[in-house]
Amino acid sequence: MTFLRRPILRGPRGFVQTLALAAALAFPVMMVAVSAADARAGRSFSSGSRGSRTFSAPAPTTTAPGAAQPFNRTMTQPGAATRAPAAGGGMFNRPGMGMLGGLAAGFLGAGLFGMLFGGGLFGGLGGLSSLLGLILQIGLIVIVARFAMSWWRRRNGGPAYAGPAAGPDVGPGPQANLRTGGFGLGANAPALEIKPDDYDAFERVLSDVQAAWSDEDVARLHTLATPEMVSYLTQDLAANKERNTINKVSDVKLLQGDLSEAWREGTTDYATVAMRFSLVDKTLDRASGRIVEGRDQPIEATEVWTFVRPRGANWELSAIQQV
Numbered sequence: 352m353t354f355l356r357r358p359i360l361r362g363p364r365g366f367v368q369t370l371a372l373a374a375a376l377a378f379p380v381m382m383v384a385v386s387a388a389d390a391r392a393g394r395s396f397s398s399g400s401r402g403s404r405t406f407s408a409p410a411p412t413t414t415a416p417g418a419a420q421p422f423n424r425t426m427t428q429p430g431a432a433t434r435a436p437a438a439g440g441g442m443f444n445r446p447g448m449g450m451l452g453g454l455a456a457g458f459l460g461a462g463l464f465g466m467l468f469g470g471g472l473f474g475g476l477g478g479l480s481s482l483l484g485l486i487l488q489i490g491l492i493v494i495v496a497r498f499a500m501s502w503w504r505r506r507n508g509g510p511a512y513a514g515p516a517a518g519p520d521v522g523p524g525p526q527a528n529l530r531t532g533g534f535g536l537g538a539n540a541p542a543l544e545i546k547p548d549d550y551d552a553f554e555r556v557l558s559d560v561q562a563a564w565s566d567e568d569v570a571r572l573h574t575l576a577t578p579e580m581v582s583y584l585t586q587d588l589a590a591n592k593e594r595n596t597i598n599k600v601s602d603v604k605l606l607q608g609d610l611s612e613a614w615r616e617g618t619t620d621y622a623t624v625a626m627r628f629s630l631v632d633k634t635l636d637r638a639s640g641r642i643v644e645g646r647d648q649p650i651e652a653t654e655v656w657t658f659v660r661p662r663g664a665n666w667e668l669s670a671i672q673q674v
Contacts, residue, residue: 398422400426545622576667602649631645656672
């Protein structure tokens, strides 16, 4: 078989033809991209809050090995839970240094001042005015300074958002899936125990949120999600109405899930879970019912959901992150 080689197009006309050919080749890809509705609850944004861990990435899991996207929409203020150094502070000017830090700073300042003016740290002692005495003074100052810094780091050196202690990895095998619904453990051992009933609740909230979103039932959403998440979902529903469209989600089925993190802040429990699920996601024209985006066949999606539970209450959706 002989392959015919098309001559290279030159000149303005050839350039236009080349662009037309490229557009024709790209058009099917564009049609595939547009055909997916991707308009389920959350609108494929990363929205919500994860308590003090809002600005730290959830631990990766088998279901979502990649990093979760940072939040596009959140009411949590950056840096609200981090420790900021005091303005204009020097090496020892840190919160919590206390008397020892001040003493070390005083020794260092006095020693440097004395050495600058020839008196040394202990200017009244003639023996230390020699070169050996100067070396001893510098060594003493360094020892005191290092001791003070080491003490301060032990007291205040912990990260602002401390994750759960690392535990053994759970590889494939009988422990990989803990229940029929498909939830398994992530790479980290949770600081808060998550029981089978909790996994059932996560799966139920996943389905109920999508159903309430599809029905545009804001009152129902208030029982399933935090006020912050409801505010975002309500905004998205209003945007659909402005476009005269409605998003219909059905046949939601959890395929696989992993616990990423679980922790407690005061009287509030948090659990971040990676979930891969299938659903029929399509957007319809409100007047005619014609499919604008999506299709009747199920698609798969993977998202990281964070649930929150005040003591004595039920789990609610607190955040959705894309991966």
